[in-house]
Amino acid sequence: LVQAEQLTWQRGISAKSLSKTTEVLGNGNPLTINHYAAESSPRPRLTGKVSNVPWGSRTFVGRDEVLLSLHERLCEEETLAMSGIGKTELARQYAQRYINDYSGGLCWVQARDMDVASQIITFAQVYLDLEPPEGLDMPAQLAYCWSHWPRGESRNSDVLILYDDVTDYEHVMMALPPSDGRFRVLMTTRRQHLATKVEPFEIDVLDEDSALMLLKQIIGEERIEDELETAKLVCKWMGNLPLGVELMGQYLKQKPDIDLITLQHRLETQRIGARALKNAHSGMTAKLGLIETFGLSWEALSENEKGTACWLSLFSPAPIPWELAELPDEVITEEDFEDSLEALIGLSFLRRVDKKVYQLHRLVREYFLTKLSQQDYSAEMKQAYWIVMIKTAQQMASPVTHSLLLNFTFAVPHLIEAIDKWEKGWLDTEHEESTWPYTALARFYDERNTYALAQFWNEKCLKIAQTRFGEGHTCTITSLNNLGLFYDRQGKYNQAKLMLEKALDLSRNLATDEDNHLATSLNNLASLHSSKGDYKRAKALYTEALSLMKEIYGEKNVHTATCLNNLALTCDRQGSYEDAERLYNQSITITQELFEQDHIENVNSFSNLASLYERKGCYKQAEEFHTQALNIKRKFFDEDHISIAYSIHHLAELYDRQGRYEQSETL
Numbered sequence: 001l002v003q004a005e006q007l008t009w010q011r012g013i014s015a016k017s018l019s020k021t022t023e024v025l026g027n028g029n030p031l032t033i034n035h036y037a038a039e040s041s042p043r044p045r046l047t048g049k050v051s052n053v054p055w056g057s058r059t060f061v062g063r064d065e066v067l068l069s070l071h072e073r074l075c076e077e078e079t080l081a082m083s084g085i086g087k088t089e090l091a092r093q094y095a096q097r098y099i100n101d102y103s104g105g106l107c108w109v110q111a112r113d114m115d116v117a118s119q120i121i122t123f124a125q126v127y128l129d130l131e132p133p134e135g136l137d138m139p140a141q142l143a144y145c146w147s148h149w150p151r152g153e154s155r156n157s158d159v160l161i162l163y164d165d166v167t168d169y170e171h172v173m174m175a176l177p178p179s180d181g182r183f184r185v186l187m188t189t190r191r192q193h194l195a196t197k198v199e200p201f202e203i204d205v206l207d208e209d210s211a212l213m214l215l216k217q218i219i220g221e222e223r224i225e226d227e228l229e230t231a232k233l234v235c236k237w238m239g240n241l242p243l244g245v246e247l248m249g250q251y252l253k254q255k256p257d258i259d260l261i262t263l264q265h266r267l268e269t270q271r272i273g274a275r276a277l278k279n280a281h282s283g284m285t286a287k288l289g290l291i292e293t294f295g296l297s298w299e300a301l302s303e304n305e306k307g308t309a310c311w312l313s314l315f316s317p318a319p320i321p322w323e324l325a326e327l328p329d330e331v332i333t334e335e336d337f338e339d340s341l342e343a344l345i346g347l348s349f350l351r352r353v354d355k356k357v358y359q360l361h362r363l364v365r366e367y368f369l370t371k372l373s374q375q376d377y378s379a380e381m382k383q384a385y386w387i388v389m390i391k392t393a394q395q396m397a398s399p400v401t402h403s404l405l406l407n408f409t410f411a412v413p414h415l416i417e418a419i420d421k422w423e424k425g426w427l428d429t430e431h432e433e434s435t436w437p438y439t440a441l442a443r444f445y446d447e448r449n450t451y452a453l454a455q456f457w458n459e460k461c462l463k464i465a466q467t468r469f470g471e472g473h474t475c476t477i478t479s480l481n482n483l484g485l486f487y488d489r490q491g492k493y494n495q496a497k498l499m500l501e502k503a504l505d506l507s508r509n510l511a512t513d514e515d516n517h518l519a520t521s522l523n524n525l526a527s528l529h530s531s532k533g534d535y536k537r538a539k540a541l542y543t544e545a546l547s548l549m550k551e552i553y554g555e556k557n558v559h560t561a562t563c564l565n566n567l568a569l570t571c572d573r574q575g576s577y578e579d580a581e582r583l584y585n586q587s588i589t590i591t592q593e594l595f596e597q598d599h600i601e602n603v604n605s606f607s608n609l610a611s612l613y614e615r616k617g618c619y620k621q622a623e624e625f626h627t628q629a630l631n632i633k634r635k636f637f638d639e640d641h642i643s644i645a646y647s648i649h650h651l652a653e654l655y656d657r658q659g660r661y662e663q664s665e666t667l
Contacts, residue, residue, distance in 0.1 A: 050105035050127050050152075053162065056092035057285050059217040059246070062210020066203055067094055070186075071101070073201055074160075079176075079185040081166070081194040083348050084203035085361075086242040089285040091162055091188050103152025104159035104182065109175075111187070112165040116175040117142045120161070124149070139174065146177050163187040167300075169195035190297050191346045202348075205361070211235040211245050218249030227260040234264050239317070239362035243293065244277060246284060251276035272366035294367045297347045304332060308340035309349065310375060312360055313368030314385045316417035321410045322356035324392060328384065357410070386427050386434070389418040393440035394433075399600040400447045402638040408444055415441055423464065435465050435475045439482060449642065451490065458483040477506050477517050481524050488528045500525040516559070519548035523563055526570070535574045542567040558601060561590040565605045572612050584609040600636050603629050607647065614650075619658055626651045 023031045063086075071094070073080055082091065095106050107123045109116055117138050124130040124145040132141040151157040159182060163172050166189040173195075177183035192200055206214065212231060216224045224231050238244035252258060267274050277290040288296075301309065311327055312320065327337055341358065344350035349368075351359050360368070372378050392411050395404065415437045421427045422434065438461030446454035462479040469475045484499030504525050507518040526541030546563045553559050568583030587605045595601050610625035630647040637644055652667035 049099055051099060052123055053092055053095040053106050053108040056089055056096055059214055060093050061213045062206045063090060067097055070094055070201060071098055074184050077199045078179055079198050080201045081187045081189050081198045082201045083189050083192045085205050087188040087203060088164055090203060091186060102158050102160040104157045106160045109163045111163045111172055112167055116172050120175060121145055142175060159183045161185050190348060192348060193346055206240040206242055208240060211240040214245050215249050219252045230260040230264055234260055237267055241363055244290060244363055248276050250281040272363060272370060301343060304336050305340045305343045309344055309368045310372035311381060313365050313372055316413040317360060317362045317365055318413035319353050319357045319359045324411060324414060325358060382427050389415060390433050390436045393436040396440040396443045401636040405447055435461050435479060454486060458486050472506055474517055477503050481521060485524055488531055493532055496528050500528055516552050519545045530570050535570050538570045542570055556590050556593060558594060561587045569608055577612060577616055580612055598632050598635060600632060603632050614654055622654055626654060
């Protein structure tokens with residue numbers, strides 16, 4: 001029976017059933033034998049190129065490597081499902097470029113909302129001169145066409161069947177050719193994972209050069225060269241999306257008096273609703289504008305998935321780590337959020353760029369933002385987003401470690417985006433901790449030794465605090481202190497003094513001071529006077545600050561310990577070594593009770609006490625504390641961090657003073 005079923009395929013002829021007989025086997029089981037007879041002569045061979053694939057765009061550029069990769073994959077796999085940006089055009093271009101490799105013919109089938117089987121049968125009738133016998137139902141007619149499909153002139157005689165815009169695998173499953181090594185199937189789909197038995201092939205956007213080349217081919221090279229930099233910016237705004245670039249190019253082609261700068265302005269003001277992106281033009285492969293194209297996939301999303309899409313649109317177009325993107329548990333469960341992300345990835349709305357790191361295409365994000373504006377929960381979601389941004393920024397309140405800086409790098413573009421939204425009034429909130437994103441960015445760039453940007457964000461933070469909250473607000477006092485300390489570290493003492501004295505004056509005038517801004521301002525101004533060598537003034541300010549710290553926080557608190565360390569450092573610089581040693585040890589005792597011995601809070605006291613012992617000639621104790629400080633820093637910071645370099649330098653100087661030159665030179 002197996003051989004008889006395969007006879008029509010292996011021998012190139014059709015067969016009919018003549019009769020059936022039954023034999024009884026030795027074990028008593030019956031065996032039915034089917035008798036077949038040849039009914040037709042071998043199938044004729046095809047001559048020439050047989051294809052109904054629509055012509056692709058004449059302005060197609062920048063996909064040579066992708067086409068080659070696709071061809072190599074189709075040589076290995078019988079069926080591929082291609083998803084991503086510009087898939088239909090790529091399928092057409094592939095068919096045109098590799099038509100000679102498919103001498104058995106190329107059949108283009110429109111899958112969305114169309115009868116797939118009838119299109120294949122019609123192709124067989126028109127292009128292959130096949131006529132299924134009368135009386136057969138649709139599946140039988142299709143089976144007849146597959147089994148009688150003529151062979152081409154070349155040796156391999158492969159056939160390519162292209163199913164365009166497959167939305168549901170089951171819709172085409174019964175109309176697939178037999179899996180015998182001769183037929184190749186290429187599907188285009190909006191879903192990255194169409195079916196478990198179908199291998200995916202994902203394509204990406206154009207690179208910058210290819211996007212520019214596409215634009216040149218549509219509107220002419222001379223027009224591009226006159227405004228090359230603007231053309232690059234416009235393509236970048238499009239995210240180098242082929243459909244977006246082509247729509248923009250066709251719009252400019254029809255409006256020769258419109259320059260690229262004008263178009264750029266319209267895109268930035270009208271966003272995805274710009275006329276240039278609304279409608280497809282005659283001769284384009286795409287038949288829909290950008291919004292309609294995205295809308296087809298949007299309608300396939302559930303309400304949870306749409307909500308997740310709107311949430312992600314609030315972030316920058318940069319990669320978004322899971323920790324930042326995850327919605328609160330009271331809004332959606334973790335598992336539902338995971339499913340929503342997978343659905344967005346499956347429809348090529350979202351891209352997974354790394355493990356638990358995701359990215360929206362720029363234009364997809366713009367589309368989701370328009371959808372967010374239409375939702376009842378828009379204001380509530382924006383408020384939740386701003387709270388998430390503030391909490392993310394507050395991570396920089398912790399001791400800054402190498403791992404924190406590394407993880408925080410992902411948050412930087414999203415914080416900048418959030419600040420831009422808040423300043424423009426897009427986020428209607430006056431949350432009192434709204435200056436935290438500015439502060440976090442200033443600290444991040446300060447730790448990265450990018451001082452110009454650190455100064456920019458510190459100064460911007462002060463300006464926004466004064467504008468939004470007023471001169472005497474605690475946000476303004478904090479911003480003055482942060483900027484003053486930054487100027488102090490940069491050696492800009494006059495500017496630092498102006499900021500810190502103003503912060504102190506405002507702190508003294510506060511009606512209530514729950515967060516102890518007065519003690520903080522005293523401490524910071526004291527630090528400035530200590531940096532300038534005015535130890536008497538510094539000591540008086542530190543003493544007043546310490547008294548306030550103890551009154552508010554108690555004896556055993558990290559703030560009290562920090563103030564003790566600062567006062568000890570001033571005594572140390574004055575030459576009051578006994579007072580300094582006593583105060584250092586008090587600070588260390590508190591931090592060791594509050595934290596583990598190798599905690600980062602102990603570092604400053606260890607380093608300062610080590611330097612004190614070194615000046616007193618107590619080299620053994622000095623080495624012990626320098627070593628402890630270095631080991632703690634290595635636990636928290638990368639080896640090339642400047643703080644580690646300082647500790648190594650101090651330890652090397654200590655060895656040098658002791659005449660331990662080899663150890664000193666090694667360090």
